[in-house]
Amino acid sequence: MSGVVGLVGRLAKQASALACSREHEREADRIGIQLMGRSGHDPREAAKARGNPLDELKANPDSDPTRNSVLFATHPRSDERRTSLETLTAGSTGETFEAEYKAQLAPFRFDLLDDELKRGRFNETLALLDRLVAREPGSAELLHFRGEARRQRANPGDAELALADLEAAPRTGQAPAVSHRSLGHLHKSMNQPGAAGDAWRVYLERAPQAPDAALIRQSLEELKP
């Protein structure tokens, strides 16, 4: 029992330290904005970097980010902080270096989005992807993940929206092979065996050694009358 009391004490001490850190974070914001400006970066991006994940968390019904996220619970109130950052950076200018950032991120983005999908928090993921697709509407990769997120969430109306994205992705000529697999699964669930078979065949042509190739081949066999 004394071990439990000791553990509770240590956790309480840690919680107290985290509360103190909120003041430190405000100070860090001010210093960070100054450093961004001096290095030529646009300080206004700081408010976006704060606001975007906040908007994702708010996409969940009844979600309170200050209670549900370690990040936001240990920092100043989120909306207040975003407003404070916007005030501090109003009228600033600078470079976003967006093209350089995208180029550096490109080799890892598919895996990062795949991990994002595996979190199983589709409302948050869709808030993220809606924002990314708005900035990059022709990206097959983003269309695939948004379609797959909607397919897996399966709320009313999601199937039709997923279908639109998963059909749009191949039209770019850049769709990942798994996008055809997702399209096949979606058609199957919508009782469209012919279209499901077409999509799965493309998947197997493009990824004959895929880990699930044997199962997809059997699924194709099962579609035969």
Added chain:
Amino acid sequence: MNRRLALALVALVTGLIAGCAQLSHVATGEVTLRDRMVVKVDKAWNQFERGLGDNTLTWTQDGISVDALRFYVGIKDGELIAPTPPEPKGQRPLAFKKQMQTSDVVALFEGLYSRGGSTFTLDRLAPETFVGQPGFRFEFSSIRKTDDVRLRGIGWGALRNGELFPITYTAPRLAFYPQHLASATAIAASARLRQ
């Protein structure tokens, strides 16, 4: 805050003690699981009536946090394969639906093993007869977030009359996984359902 933490810790300790109290020995021979599934056991295992944090019948050789052979006996339409954590909100409940395709069922286990930031890589998914039904086998790798241990896993599953019957086996990929894989595979191959 302190009170909530203390209550959570008490609940955790109580749960662990309760779980440990239900540890029993599984002798070799034929074993009936939850009155529904029958398997043949070639070497002795240790059985927990409930796994850590869920209601899944779990066997182990070296400890439940090391290797785990888990039996999901007759998951019904809408039933969860694991409880949904209360916070943060927005996490998909891992609920089985009888109209699910095999890939959706495997995605449930992917969701389970990915929880908390662990990785999940599907290494193989293929059709395989299980409990006398057309079923599937999947193999995967995972890096457990809590301790960075690299795990390997294998699972078998099939649907019968709208109910799902999977067995999964996971263990650290070095030493533990290969040590008990043959026994786990033999148990899965022997599994049958009572009428």
